Amino acid sequence: MAVKVLVVDDSSFFRRRVSEILEQDSGIEVIGFAVNGREAVDKTAQLRPDVITMDVEMPVLDGISAVKEIMASNPTPILMFSSLTRAGASATLDALDAGAMDFLPKKFEDIARNNDDAIKLLQNKVKEMGRQRIGRITRTAPSPSISKPASNSSERFSNLAKKPIVQPDRSFNNASPAPTSSSASARASGKQYQLVAIGTSTGGPVALQTILTQLPANFPHPILLIQHMPAAFTPAFATRLDGLCKIKVKEAQQGDRLQPGCAYLAPGGQQMMVEGRASNRTLRVFEDKNERVNYKPSVDITFASAAKAYQGDVLAIILTGMGADGRDGARMLKQTGATIWAQDEKSCVVYGMPQAIASAGLASESISLHDVAARLKREVGCG
Template identity: 80%
Template sequence: MAVKVLVVDDSSFFRRRVSEILEQDSDIKVIGFAVNGREAVEKTAELRPDMITMDVEMPVLDGISAVKEIMSSNPTPILMFSSLTRDGATATLDALDAGAMDFLPKKFEDIARNNEDAIKLLQAKVKEIGRRRVPRTFKPITQAKPQSMPLATPSSLRNTATLKQPDRSFQRTNSNASVHASGKKYQLVAIGTSTGGPVALQTILTQLPANFPHPILLIQHMPAAFTPAFASRLNGLCQIKVKEAQQGDRLQQGTAYLAPGGQQMMVEGRGSSKTLRVFEDNSERITYKPSVDVTFASVAKACQGDVLAIVLTGMGADGRDGARMLKQTGATIWAQDEKSCVVYGMPQAVASAGLASESLALDDIALRIKKEIGCG
């Protein structure tokens, strides 16, 4: 059955363009349009779409306010379109906090290397997001100070669709109550994610203590204009320090380094002195910039098996090859479970390859990390 889409934008040209692109795919059907946020709220109640594409800046009621109202009254998967500016980045992150599942740049030339790739990516995201369901009682993320320990609401993003279950050899961990630390020693934690990642990362990082004993590497598929704002937001919410990675950064315990959008992040050095190499990557061979595979591979070389690597929600299979290299050195690999993912692509790729030793619900990952690392 085709995914039913409501297209929301105050520009008639953009509404028409998005509609034409989406309906090139027989699995997508545009069932209506809205020209502002207020009309979006009304049309959502009337048409009951499977998903919504939503502009951020609109008259009468802006996109963020519309997302909040829709998620309060008729929870529906929402894909935001945003300008690649500092203000656009902040507004889009606010929309994700309010309940939107993902975002794309409004300029299609910023989405991918060529127009055909951009079209395919948009269609794929709409189908993936449109097949997800959110519960009728949705709770948005609460922005709060670290000491009050704000928690995102991953249960609001859980996928209830029935998918074919792959063969898995890993342990399904449903509760932390009976789980004990392995006793393994680590040098760092590395986390890779894509669609649904901003909420997932906030959920995990806000629960880690200020004295977390290792550096943390964060690889989130995100445009260059967004990563400074995202790192700043996380830093304001977390007890650990969070920063956008820079060339030459020396890895410090209790600090999370977010890979800059449009660049690659690698770890260099051996022993206790390790630094980050951050660089422009013009290779056509590597799709993602930043790439989880690139960072994981460098960590495998620099840290051998003394690594805890976690692959969270996201489309595609980025992280699988890097996780394989880490696994060969003796590293510990975890994957987010299907139920708590926005898109069970990247974790599924790792799990299906037999690389993940545990499958964890998003709600459980932070506590599981603290038990494994030995910090409270």
């Protein structure tokens, strides 16, 4: 079944370009276009696409406002296109808060190393988002005329637009899950830690905000954040988190000394590693020119360095995201005695990264997003 896409942009050139790229893939069908946010809302109700690609800046009704209306009336996975500017980054983060699932830079040359990679990335994101949409509809809505129960896809997706964020049910995925934590009141393991490391991708900005805003200012350990995100976005994201959280959040810089109660966000387009021993651990932030490395920043690279610097004194958490980045690094951490948690399937936007951890038998627990902060505080003894 082809993924049906509605392309929304006020530029006829960009609408045509996106359509041509998507329809190069036989698994994708562009079923309509909209030139502004108001038309996007109307055509979503009329055409019922599986995925919407949406520009941020448009006349009549802007992309953020359109996302809010669509998520309230006909919730649908939305992929935002944004300019790589400070204003564009801030607007894109607002769109994710409103319920958009993911985003890409509007200049395709900024998406990947070459044009072919950029095309594949866009196609794969749309198909992944569409497969989840189709899977939910297949499971929960065999007939559009049937009144759906409270667990239907519309209610699940509408939850993304609310705060606190309640992620949709992804029960149609297949995996070998880790033991599930039944509640946030589960007992602490008694293990001692020196570092918390969190890796994520699609859906990560909302997930990280959900967790970090619940942590106290006296959180006893440094936190490393590895979020797949372009370089232009990470400064704005770190600033936003810092303004919302009791802990300090900053974009990591070369030579940063790791301090408790501070979260360090890996800069987009670069790698972040831990160096040093004992009380003299610092961050190495560097440009990675290895073209074989798909993710910059890479969860695997940061986790591997944490395994070397901290041995088993690490609590690593893999949250929502496409792909399997973090699995190899988590394996290295596990071999040193570190603890690995994975976000559970139901609360993920995309279950790819946590599924890779669970399927490899690396996760000691599979935890709902909205239990992670409470479990984390209890585990490290600060809540």
